Amino acid sequence: MPSASLRSLGFALAHRALARARLVSASTSSRARARAPSSASSSSSSSLGSATRLPRASPSPPTRARAMSGDANGAAELAAMSCKALGACSKDTPRLAADEIATRLASLGPTWTLDPAGLAIKRAFVAKNWRCAIDFVNALSDVAESEVRPIHWSPYDRVGVVNAGHHPDVAVRNYREVEVVCSTHAAGGLTLHDFVLAAKVDALPVTYSPKWARENGLAP
Numbered sequence: 001m002p003s004a005s006l007r008s009l010g011f012a013l014a015h016r017a018l019a020r021a022r023l024v025s026a027s028t029s030s031r032a033r034a035r036a037p038s039s040a041s042s043s044s045s046s047s048l049g050s051a052t053r054l055p056r057a058s059p060s061p062p063t064r065a066r067a068m069s070g071d072a073n074g075a076a077e078l079a080a081m082s083c084k085a086l087g088a089c090s091k092d093t094p095r096l097a098a099d100e101i102a103t104r105l106a107s108l109g110p111t112w113t114l115d116p117a118g119l120a121i122k123r124a125f126v127a128k129n130w131r132c133a134i135d136f137v138n139a140l141s142d143v144a145e146s147e148v149r150p151i152h153w154s155p156y157d158r159v160g161v162v163n164a165g166h167h168p169d170v171a172v173r174n175y176r177e178v179e180v181v182c183s184t185h186a187a188g189g190l191t192l193h194d195f196v197l198a199a200k201v202d203a204l205p206v207t208y209s210p211k212w213a214r215e216n217g218l219a220p
C-alpha cells in the first residue's frame, strides 16, 4: 500500500480513536452527573429532612443511686410514682394537707426542709466543685423532663412532645452551693408531684464538698 495512503489511513484511525475517546468521556461524566444530586435538590432534600426532624425525646433519667431518705419505704413508694401518671399539673391539682406534707417530708432525705409558708420544700447542699454542681443540675433536669410524652398530630404525622414534666426551681450560688425548691406553681403550693420529684432527686448521685458532707452527717 503506497505510503501516502498508509499515512491517511493512520490519520483516519487516530481520528476515530480520538472521537471515540471523547464520546466515552462525555458519556461517563453525564452518568456521573446523573448520580450526584444537584446542590439544589440535595439542599431541598436536607431542608425537607430537617423540616420533619424534631427534637429527640429527653434522655432517660439517670441510673438510680443510693436513695438518701429518712424512710426508705416512703421514699421508694414516691420514687416509683410518676408525675406523668399523676397527670399534668393545673390549678385543680389537689394541694396536700399539713399532716400529709409532714409524713411525705419525713420519707425524704434529711436535707429537705419545708418553707415557713408551707408552700414549698427545699434541699440545699454544697457540691465538691462547679463541675459536680452542674453535673447534678443536668441530671436533675433529665428527671424533671423524664415525664415528657410524645404526641402525634396530622396531617404530616409530625411527632411533638407535650411537656408533662414537673420542674423544680434551681439555683447554683458561690460556684458550688446548690439549692433545689419543689412546689407546684399551677396549684400555688405543695402537691404529690413535688414529693415524687423530690424522691427522684434524692436518688441522684451527688459529689459533695467533703467538709460539708462531714458537717451534715453525709460523709461516706
Ligand SMILES: C[C@H](O)[C@H](O)[C@H]1CNC2=NC(N)=NC(=O)C2=N1
Pocket (backbone or CB within 6 Å): 087, 088, 089, 090, 163, 164, 165, 166, 167, 168, 182, 183, 184, 185, 186, 187
Ligand atoms: C403542662 C405541664 O404539665 C405544666 O406546664 C407543668 C410543667 N412543669 C411544672 N412544674 C412545676 N413545679 N409546677 C407546675 O405547675 C408545672 N406545670
